[in-house]
Structures are given as C-alpha cells and as structure tokens.
Amino acid sequence: MSSIKTAIVIGGGVAGPVTALALREAGIDATVYEAYNAPATEAGGAIMLQPNGLAALELVGIDRQLQLVGQPMRRQLFEHGDGKRFAAISALSGLQPALMVPRGELCGVLHEQAKARGVAVEFGKRLIGVDEQAEGVTARFADGTSAQGDILIGADGIHSTVRTLIDPAAPSPEHAGLISFGAPAGPDATPAWLKEDEIHFVMGKRAFLGYFRMRNGRTMWFSNLPYDRPLTGEQARAVPQEQWWAQLREAYAGDIPAEALIASSSPDDLIVLGSMEAMPPVPKWYRDRMVLVGDSVHAPSSSSGQGASLTIESAIELARCLRDLPTPAAAFAAYESLRRKRVEDIAATAAKTNSQKSGGPLARLMIRALAPVATRTFLTPEKMFGPVHRHRIDWARHVTADQGAATQDAKV
Numbered sequence: 001m002s003s004i005k006t007a008i009v010i011g012g013g014v015a016g017p018v019t020a021l022a023l024r025e026a027g028i029d030a031t032v033y034e035a036y037n038a039p040a041t042e043a044g045g046a047i048m049l050q051p052n053g054l055a056a057l058e059l060v061g062i063d064r065q066l067q068l069v070g071q072p073m074r075r076q077l078f079e080h081g082d083g084k085r086f087a088a089i090s091a092l093s094g095l096q097p098a099l100m101v102p103r104g105e106l107c108g109v110l111h112e113q114a115k116a117r118g119v120a121v122e123f124g125k126r127l128i129g130v131d132e133q134a135e136g137v138t139a140r141f142a143d144g145t146s147a148q149g150d151i152l153i154g155a156d157g158i159h160s161t162v163r164t165l166i167d168p169a170a171p172s173p174e175h176a177g178l179i180s181f182g183a184p185a186g187p188d189a190t191p192a193w194l195k196e197d198e199i200h201f202v203m204g205k206r207a208f209l210g211y212f213r214m215r216n217g218r219t220m221w222f223s224n225l226p227y228d229r230p231l232t233g234e235q236a237r238a239v240p241q242e243q244w245w246a247q248l249r250e251a252y253a254g255d256i257p258a259e260a261l262i263a264s265s266s267p268d269d270l271i272v273l274g275s276m277e278a279m280p281p282v283p284k285w286y287r288d289r290m291v292l293v294g295d296s297v298h299a300p301s302s303s304s305g306q307g308a309s310l311t312i313e314s315a316i317e318l319a320r321c322l323r324d325l326p327t328p329a330a331a332f333a334a335y336e337s338l339r340r341k342r343v344e345d346i347a348a349t350a351a352k353t354n355s356q357k358s359g360g361p362l363a364r365l366m367i368r369a370l371a372p373v374a375t376r377t378f379l380t381p382e383k384m385f386g387p388v389h390r391h392r393i394d395w396a397r398h399v400t401a402d403q404g405a406a407t408q409d410a411k412v
C-alpha cells in the first residue's frame, strides 16, 4: 500500500493528463501544471496511436472519445520514389488498427477527460526549480507561485526541466540527421486511388515522405529531409516558408506522388518542425521524490511511430507502481525496471530507420533490393511489430518490488 497521497505533475501534453488520470484510479490525487496558458488544441500535424498505446488508453477509459476524432489506419504501404510498392502491412491479426489523431484533438480529448473526472490542471505554470524536503517536494514556478506534493513527476517533454533537476549531467536530445515538415496538399491534388484507411511511406530518391487521405478528402503529407545540422523549430521557422518549399520541391523532384503533392501545397500551409530529435538513454529516471515519464525520459525519434504510445504505457505503469509499492524509491525502481528495456529497444530500432532515411543512394539501392524478400521471409509483419503492438499492461495485477526486475528480463 502506498504512502503517497498527492502528486505534482509538470507538463500538460500527453504524459501529464494520462498520468494524472491513472493516478486518480490508483487513489493518488494529482494536479497538472502546464507552462502554456491553454491546452495545445491548435497544434498542427497528426499522431498515429498504435494498438499498444490504444490498449493502454482503454485502461483509463479514453479510447472511445478518441475513436470519434481519429482515423483508423488499416494498412501501411511502403513504396519507392518511382511509385513501385515493396511492402504492404495490414493490422496484425486480432489487433485493432492504428488510429491517426490530429495532435490538437488528442490534447483536447485528454484535457476534457481530465477535467470531467476532477483532475485539476493549472495553466501558465512554468516550472523553474524545486525544493526538496524529507516528506515532500515543492515546485517553484516562473510566476512566483509554488505547489507542494508528496512526489513530483516530470511529464515536461523532450526538453525537460525536471530531467536536469534530477540529474544536472543528464543527456540532451540528439538531432537524428533529418528535419521534419508537413502540409495539406492542394484541394484537388488527392489521387483518386488514395484510401482513407491506408498510410503510405515512400523511400524517395533523396528523401522520405509519408502521406494519407484525411477525413476532409485532402491529402496530408509529411517529410523527413536529410539535414546535417541541428535546427530547433524556432530556427527553422525563422527561414521563409517559400525557401523551405523550394528546397522540398527540389528534394522530391521526380518522386511519385511526392513531387505533385508538394507542388499543390501552399507554402503558407507548411508546418515547419525543425530537427527530428531523439533522447539517448537517460541514466537517472528518478531521484528521491522526483521521477520522469514520457518524452522527458524516453523519446524515440518520430520514425518509431511509438512516442505517444510508449508515453501512455509508461504513465499507466508509473501509476500502477505508485499504487502498489510503499515508498517513492520502491515504486520508481520497479517502474524503471518494467519500462527501460522496452523503450530503449524501440528507440534503437527507430535510430536504424533514421540512418536509412538519411542514407545516400547506396542505402536506397540496398532497401530496394532486400526489402521485398525480407518482408516475405525473415522480417514478417508479426516479427517486426508483434512484440511492440501486442504489449499489454495488466492493471489489476499487483506490482511487487522484485517483479519489475523479472519483467525486465522477459519483455521486449
């Protein structure tokens, strides 16, 4: 039985509201403190939630609301720049399809549900420091206010402040050698054959592009352009949109249908995201009464398609450990044991995908030659995705202090 009654959750993105909702189920009262003045319901782009993340959301009762705003993706199609398909992967047998959810809608649903179930969320609260006591922790915010709780959870994203408060020597996010963009294609540019429940991934001649048909009939595309220097979102957005657009047109010249999709977009609609980033392994996940969850501790690059799903899993496992173990130290240790291997394995796989995306013509030729055989033989969809997508959390099962370590050995 836990001695922990209250939690301060820093960050109101994905990890924050889900952790707070799961903690409520675990009998712990959590308040979320978000730096911005409102939930990020206007944020652009879309997030693909995978079956493992959707199953984890069911545990906090948020799955149905998301199905209303999301778009099921039943097949993933992999193509070369000349339009030839080299693999088609359907949802694995017995699993629900992945769900594409606009980023803003995901945030909106999470905040709506948190509010409806009595989770307090305070906006305009940017954490700048903490004071630790033997029996609790005080969070200090930039507006001069503070808050107290038994524990503090850093759900403050890939550029986490809590990570550095836990360990001043903690690593920072790394540039994956790619910069990311997205945009809706022009209203008349959607190919007639493009289905609403299929997502296409193209290994083009010089760069990677993904695209899918949105519910409004328009095509959304997203690009990862090889780029050797790190560039924050802010730095990338300081470059005129027209300039990026011209660079994208050049990079995808001759690629089907990338060239036409990009040409049909308006440069004004370009979503410029900057460097694709990933967290290297974080040595310290917790210290005393502070712990990390989500991108602050295990952000795989977006090539994994797993960032949000792993975040949701971790939020729920953390609440489960805090529910069942008597002290923060015991709960945090079990939580790390349950999660570390799985999230680091997935991040390592995504890093390999990135080197293919940023690789030169030789890497592309290798993919072209090997992919069709590989996906039919040793690299079947079940082998590639089964261990990741079939992962389930047994919420009802009691966590014991040594269970985490045992699970660590057994799971992907």
Ligand SMILES: Cc1cc2nc3c(=O)[nH]c(=O)nc-3n(C[C@H](O)[C@H](O)[C@H](O)COP(=O)(O)OP(=O)(O)OC[C@H]3O[C@@H](n4cnc5c(N)ncnc54)[C@H](O)[C@@H]3O)c2cc1C
Pocket (backbone or CB within 6 Å): 010, 011, 012, 013, 014, 015, 016, 033, 034, 035, 036, 040, 045, 046, 047, 048, 049, 050, 125, 126, 127, 128, 155, 156, 157, 158, 159, 160, 161, 180, 273, 293, 294, 295, 296, 299, 302, 305, 306, 307, 308, 309, 310, 311
């Ligand atoms: C381009 C892109 C595409 C992606 N696509 C996918 C995808 O298809 N599928 C997928 O699963 N994942 C995807 N991801 C990853 C996914 O978005 C993240 O894994 C997920 O948002 C992590 O949630 P989080 O709550 O940990 O962090 P965030 O969502 O970043 O939330 C952190 C929150 O903390 C707040 N905050 C930060 N500092 C402070 C502070 N000092 N005080 C108070 N609040 C603070 C921030 O304002 C923010 O609201 C993508 C990411 C990117 C960048």
